[in-house]
Amino acid sequence: MTTRPPTPSRRTLLRALTALPASALVLGELPGLLGTAEAAAPASGYATRYTIVPFLNSDDGTVNVYQSDDAADFRLLQSSAYTPPSNRIRDASVFKHTDGYYYLTYTTHTWQDVSTTIGFARSSDRVAWTFLYDYPVPITDLSRAWAPEWFVDSDGSVNVIVSCSTVDDEWIFTPYLLAATNSALTGWTSPVALSGIGSNHIDTYIVKVGSTYHAFTKNETAKYIEYGTAASLKGPYTISGTGDWAGWGSYREGPSVIQLDNGGWRIFFDGYGDGTYYYSDSYDTFATWSTPTALPTLSGTARHFTVIKEAMSGGTSVARNATRSFQSVNYPTRYWEEQSALLNLPVLTSSSTTADKQAATFTVVAGLADSNGYSFRDTAGNYLRHYDFRGRFDADDGTSTFAKDATFIARTGTTGGSVRFESYNYPGYYLRHYNYQLRVSLADGTDLFRQDSSFVPVTSWA
Structure with a gap:
């Protein structure tokens, strides 16, 4: 941790x-x-x-x-x-x-x-x-x-x-x-x-x-x-x-x-x-x-x-309209996973349950508020958004606020192939893990923050 x-x-x-x-x-x-x-x-x-x-x-x-x-x-x-x-x-x-x-x-x-x-x-x-x-x-x-x-x-x-x-x-x-x-x-x-x-x-x-x-x-x-x-x-x-x-x-x-x-x-x-x-x-x-x-x-x-x-x-990019899982750069055994509608970073292995693998699989689509950005949809059709600065999944309510909360800008990660996701409506704030929970936080310029906010898009678990 x-x-x-x-x-x-x-x-x-x-x-x-x-x-x-x-x-x-x-x-x-x-x-x-x-x-x-x-x-x-x-x-x-x-x-x-x-x-x-x-x-x-x-x-x-x-x-x-x-x-x-x-x-x-x-x-x-x-x-x-x-x-x-x-x-x-x-x-x-x-x-x-x-x-x-x-x-x-x-x-x-x-x-x-x-x-x-x-x-x-x-x-x-x-x-x-x-x-x-x-x-x-x-x-x-x-x-x-x-x-x-x-x-x-x-x-x-x-x-x-x-x-x-x-x-x-x-x-x-x-x-x-x-x-x-x-x-x-x-x-x-x-x-x-x-x-x-x-x-x-x-x-x-x-x-x-x-x-x-x-x-x-x-x-x-x-x-x-x-x-x-x-x-x-x-x-x-x-x-x-x-x-x-x-x-x-x-x-x-x-x-x-x-x-x-x-x-x-x-x-x-x-x-x-x-x-x-x-x-x-x-x-x-x-x-x-x-x-x-x-x-x-x-x-x-x-x-x-x-x-x-x-x-x-060139630039940093993630394939859209494709399913992906997201691996932590500095904790490579840990991946994004939806747990009780919140985005966390648990350990996943080949022996993990089918339900866990499905919860760690997301469809990458064009950003709801900016088509050059990214949004992430779970298997139930809900979108990753920040709410009280916590990463969570909710149904799209059609509002501009939701669209902005659910849009992220791809920035360069700390290792080859890794990506950092900047909040669309909170510029300078990035999805990062803290205590294995994903939240939106202001970048502090440290290498630790950059590593905590860097993820590698990989073949989906499910």
């Missing part, structure tokens, strides 16, 4: 500050929170992959690579994946170019030092990286060029937004735009300050929705991530979100924003004051946001990163 029993930020060192901790996400409050929505499966035959390349809380001379298929549970892909030949690597931003390579741009010096260059590296596989060059940012009397962020516009043009200060006040930063002048990303236009954002803003990250540019930028005086919009990439931006406008708290930096499979938007940011990395979701184009949720795998380890999302061919 399974049993359960930082280095200061550059801004912290500049000014001794205390942080306001964000609230943790409470499961029972989830349906009523602003900014929540159902999970969504990638299109059939595809998987979604999110990649980050953060520098380490303990070492700003190297970066790790992590990936996730749900934009929350990040797993280490490669430790110390890239160490520049000289200087440091901080605030790394990553994107995939049209040439098929992944590119990094990053801060080249630690916070104490004059830093007038930004670095570039590339990789074909996100694991092995090659240094390209350090680029001297051509700004007169430049003191520091920090936190370069990639931005690819809807016309395919590649840009970098970099926060720069000059020697007259080395701690007052302004965001500048550099546009690539060739597809090899070896030439750049002269820096142009983004209009409307103003000085003393850093870590500016931009996304485009329709014809509108949306900027998320840290106000270095107020210590809040602010929000503004513009009709042009260069601005002028109108800052409409100030103070604690989104409920994220203060002393947050390094925002990165990506769109999820379900159409919502997720922002990641470094809670550098309390050593926690957070994400928060919006489903009304950035007007309201969910309560910040900690990233358990990354908090205390990773620092300032950006996120890229890719649709990958």
Whole structure:
């Protein structure tokens, strides 16, 4: 039976500050929170992959690579994946170019030092990286060029937004735009300050929705991530979100924003004051946001990163309209079995009774609420759904609530051929066994949780 029993930020060192901790996400409050929505499966035959390349809380001379298929549970892909030949690597931003390579741009010096260059590296596989060059940012009397962020516009043009200060006040930063002048990303236009954002803003990250540019930028005086919009990439931006406008708290930096499979938007940011990395979701184009949720795998380890999302061919799948049994990865003698309408994980062998074998056999069908997801039907025609977070079987009552409760999204398991099933209407919550009972629980980022929530579809017992 399974049993359960930082280095200061550059801004912290500049000014001794205390942080306001964000609230943790409470499961029972989830349906009523602003900014929540159902999970969504990638299109059939595809998987979604999110990649980050953060520098380490303990070492700003190297970066790790992590990936996730749900934009929350990040797993280490490669430790110390890239160490520049000289200087440091901080605030790394990553994107995939049209040439098929992944590119990094990053801060080249630690916070104490004059830093007038930004670095570039590339990789074909996100694991092995090659240094390209350090680029001297051509700004007169430049003191520091920090936190370069990639931005690819809807016309395919590649840009970098970099926060720069000059020697007259080395701690007052302004965001500048550099546009690539060739597809090899070896030439750049002269820096142009983004209009409307103003000085003393850093870590500016931009996304485009329709014809509108949306900027998320840290106000270095107020210590809040602010929000503004513009009709042009260069601005002028109108800052409409100030103070604690989104409920994220203060002393947050390094925002990165990506769109999820379900159409919502997720922002990641470094809670550098309390050593926690957070994400928060919006489903009304950035007007309201969910309560910040900690990233358990990354908090205390990773620092300032950006996120890229890719649709990958293949993906995790389970044959539909077929009968299967489901074997636990970390307790391979145990299988899903319906017992008194509840889903448990008892031991099953060839000598088990016919009734037990039938109760461990399920028909896999398209998700009742999302045809790219999955639902599971027992031999009596009842469906597996979560109820009070417990896995149980009930007759379909035809309601949308039942359909959502009975739909699960397939995610990558811990071993080859294994699958994890994410709840459709509680994103980030997975079917997992606990005391040999199946329930829906919030992923905590541990290997134990991943193993407890990983199952292998096998030939049915009956």
